[in-house]
Amino acid sequence: MLWAAREFATAKLGDARLTQRLISLVEKLAEHPQSSLPEALGEWSATKAAYRFFSNPKVTLQAIYDSHREATLDKMQNQSTILAIQDTTVFNFTLHRQTEGLGPIGQAGLSGFFLHSCLAVSAEGVPQGILAHHMWVRSPEGKDSRNTHKKRTLADKESARWIDMTKEVRNTVPDSTRVIMVGDRESDIFDLFLLAASHHDFLVRAAWDRRLHDSEEYLWHAVESNPILGRTTVKIPRADDRPERMALLTLQVATVTLRTPPHRKKENLQPPTLTALLVREESSPNDEEPIEWMLLTTLSVTAMEQALQCLTWYTYRWRIERYHYILKSGCQIEKLQLETKDRLTRAVAVYSIVATRLLWLTYQARETPEAPCTVVLRESEWKALYIAKHKSTSLPKHPPNLQTAVLWIAKLGGFLGRKHDGNPGLKVLWKGLRRLEDLTTMWEILHPT
Structure with a gap:
């Protein structure tokens, strides 16, 4: 995900490997925000690396x-x-x-x-x-x-x-x-x-x-x-x-x-x-x-x-x-x-x-609904999303807009999208993004670049 690399392009952790570990960690956690660390990272080696990362004194909150x-x-x-x-x-x-x-x-x-x-x-x-x-x-x-509180500076x-x-x-x-x-x-x-x-x-x-x-x-x-x-x-x-x-x-x-x-x-x-x-x-x-x-x-x-x-x-x-x-x-x-x-x-x-990434996605879709969904989704993600929604292998020439893509993601998470339901909330988007990640993984396996 390019957004994670942009977020931490200037991170000063004293070691380029730590910066890359941070980017990789954020990408995985963003894909599975509700999962435990072992569930989100998938492999024990990646989980151990995350524990070492959080224990490393070079990894400062300030950085x-x-x-x-x-x-x-x-x-x-x-x-x-x-x-x-x-x-x-x-x-x-x-x-x-x-x-x-x-x-x-x-x-x-x-x-x-x-x-x-x-x-x-x-x-x-x-x-x-x-x-x-x-x-x-x-x-x-x-x-x-x-009374004591008032006397303190x-x-x-x-x-x-x-x-x-x-x-x-x-x-x-x-x-x-x-x-x-x-x-x-x-x-x-x-x-x-x-x-x-x-x-x-x-x-x-x-x-x-x-x-x-x-x-x-x-x-x-x-x-x-x-x-x-x-x-x-x-x-x-x-x-x-x-x-x-x-x-x-x-x-x-x-x-x-x-x-x-x-x-x-x-x-x-x-x-x-x-x-x-x-x-x-x-x-x-x-x-x-x-x-x-x-x-x-x-x-x-x-x-x-x-x-x-x-x-x-x-x-x-x-x-x-x-x-x-x-x-x-x-x-x-x-x-x-x-x-x-x-x-x-x-x-x-x-x-x-x-x-903040999840929060931005929720409200940006409401503010700029006609923007292309590629401002937040990779090519493989929107294509996997489109196929899951339409149950068809035929893809459009242009990706859907942001509002449409977010609605489809929410429906993956259980959002019904009825007239009185309003905009999808954060909880269904979390669930939908987790489901989308599984769909995208399968898409990338079947369509290697």
Whole structure:
């Protein structure tokens, strides 16, 4: 697969053989993302080579991610705006009692490590790749109480990762591309808002009903006191505990200046002035809580069109949840048995590239459906796919378009493609790609070049 070679063309592992091993490993894992390492690699010799690769100290997270980031930046060259979407997930390895180097992850007795990712997404909603990452193990002491937490400096808090990653991404992406950091309620951090003065743009969901500057008023009341700017409908994606549905939303907007927290008064900080956009669902199904999002942004919102753009961009935040979902449920990261934290984190880095590939394929097919499928499939792959679909050895002169090919792959994975089924999801694409790989292998045996 040429894409894997392009992803790691600049990988600095200190040995060309290690780089080639990385490319080969990613190719195999991309073909069988849900399989265990022995199942994906097929032969014991290849499996042993993979274990040695993950154990090799020359194989650094920095080298893997840096090479992938360069490939991601190449994809973004002609894009004037990019969304840098951040989120955190946790990997649970509690059942792997012999794995060394893990730490607490929540309830007493649970162990694993954390991953904070920053996913680049185009203004049209197509994932481009990972711009930054941070993996860490929490100390055995666990989290502080609220009072103790306030007394610690930002640099000593886990929340500093939002600030540090925002700065890192802004310094990495060329100035010709506008970067808008997007985050959920965990990113409601006063120090993040202070970055607005240094040309850092963001769009985050508020977690706290903050007091406003030089006023007795609070954030929510200030916005909901304004008239409704307009109404719109948004598709809420399905989740484990809810089906997909359409939500009718009202939008209200206000310009607000946030009050500096009392324990920061001595720092003489300039209170940040932001746009606040309140999004509320007018009615919801009886068993579901209605949607209510308070979005804080550096972007100007004076008209409905601008409000809708902010809302649309915030809904793209679900892309990073899908990315973490692929890692955990698709690539089965938490089933890996690699004995040490260092080996596991190297494996996560490799699987991250596999996950972004699957994510890109899903959304690119929706954005550019008429593009030739050869942008993602080898010649033998699309031909094997065509024959499997049509049960015929007669091939067309030109390959099908991307949307058609992705639909056929999804149907290999069990997608029915009925009118009400919508676009195929990630799970059926994983299954379809695994089936396509078997078909392609048979095609290549019968049609040697």
